Amino acid sequence: MSGDRPSPLVIERILRDRQGIWQQIVAEGDLNALTGRMLASSAVALACYGAVLGAFHSPLMALTSALKLPLLFLVTLAICLPTLYLFNLVFGARLSVRQSLALVMVAITVTSMLAVAFAPISLFFLITAPDYGFFKLLNVAILTLSALVGLRFLTGGMQVLNDHGLLAPATSSAPAQATVPAGAVPATVPAGVVPAAVPAGSTGAAGAVAEPVAVPAGAAAGSTANGAAPDATTAAPAPGQVPAQWNGQPAGASFPPGMMPPGYPAAQRPFGTPPVRRGEPTQRPASMTLLYIWILLFGFVGTQLAWTLRPFFGDPDKDFSLFRSIDGNFYAEILRTIANL
Known part of the structure; x- marks a missing residue:
């Protein structure tokens, strides 16, 4: 499938033609349309999955969760994207804002589509085993797995950008060469052979210097x-x-x-640059290292924001509420839920 012929579903193109997606991001070709399609697809998919989460409590909770889950991902992206972009600029990367946004939106789109693909499984356990603690842990595991796959796409895309030189500072393409003075001789001379000196400005018929003399x-x-x-x-x-x-x-x-x-x-080296050593491993740019740090930052911001926007599931023993008081944290709640199973 060619990158110039968009699929009716953007997720299908991402999964089938990921190299075409990376090349489009590298060339910055029609990124506004691509980013808009990914944003719309992610919002719809996350809204559908959020409705499944809230359905455990009530239809009203399903509606609010359908609104809050897309808001969770998009607000987290708005908070963390400037950090990724400025970190890349500080360490010499040449990514534009549109390229950074499109790259992260690929990961969010994969995450949201994979999560909504698990929605039938979540509904099955909601109907057959309506246990609040189990249902909550099941969907946290689904979202975690989906996010890991999405981040895999993000690191793969950054690696492609690195291969195209967008994560390294711009360097001069023409190597510096040292001029060879007139009359200079080759750097190596075989044993027993003496090169004859050539007066300045004198060359042979073909522009070559005098031949060595045994x-x-x-x-x-x-x-x-x-x-x-x-x-x-x-x-x-x-x-x-x-x-x-x-x-x-x-x-x-x-x-x-x-x-x-x-x-x-004295013998002169024909080139001013040192010899190239073959087989040396390519050094990882600082931008790739910062990407992993940014992924951790994105995860911490996302989980804390999810704790702030809760409830998404809705405890059946409590009345409906749009938001709850901020106490504790996400990780302590997960450990407490595991202990109560």
């Missing part, structure tokens, strides 16, 4: 036939000439690869 193995390298030191005229070879004797070297010796004889210019 040195006989028996040539004297630093002394004359009678052992006397060479005079000043033979200490340094003239440009373009091969010395018959090299000062300080025994007869028959050859220079190691990369070492130049006296009188020749």
Whole structure:
């Protein structure tokens, strides 16, 4: 399925053509329409699942839960999205606000659609085993599982953006190169071969420098036939000439690869950049590390907001109330419910 042909259901396109979704977010192609469809789909799915949660108490509770559950996810997103966006900017990522919003909306859409897919199972246990504690834990487990799958999509999308270089600071694409001075010689020289010096500005017919000249193995390298030191005229070879004797070297010796004889210019590296080492692992950008921190922050904010907006289920032993007093916390209530089973 092509990314240019939208499916009637946005969740179907996300699940079947997720690479097309990531490419559309990378290219920022028609993100407003995509984000709007995901927002509408998530709101409808969460409203349906919220109605199932509130149906345990009364139809009025089902209506209020259908309104509060989409509000829970969207307000949590509004609180946490600026943190994700600014963290990425601080560490050099080049994500826009629309890209960040679309990426997080993919995760929320997957979460909401997976939750509403569990709605028939929740209704089944509501009818056959109407126990308040069990029903509450069952739906908390469903929402937790759905959220984990949605966050899996979020990390996968961020990895694709990282592969496209959107999570790393912009760098120059052209590598810096060091100019080779005129007359410079190759960095490595085989043993027994001396490159002839090339005067500045002189090249061959094809623009190449002079060919290396072989040195006989028996040539004297630093002394004359009678052992006397060479005079000043033979200490340094003239440009373009091969010395018959090299000062300080025994007869028959050859220079190691990369070492130049006296009188020749120092070897220059043809490139200013260090050699590339193959097989090194790619370093994880700071934006990916911050993503996991942001996911924890999103979870804590979401659970605290859910505790503030409760009840969603509605205790059958209590009268209907739109909100309850803020006391305790979400995690203590879950542990208490497990202990009472």
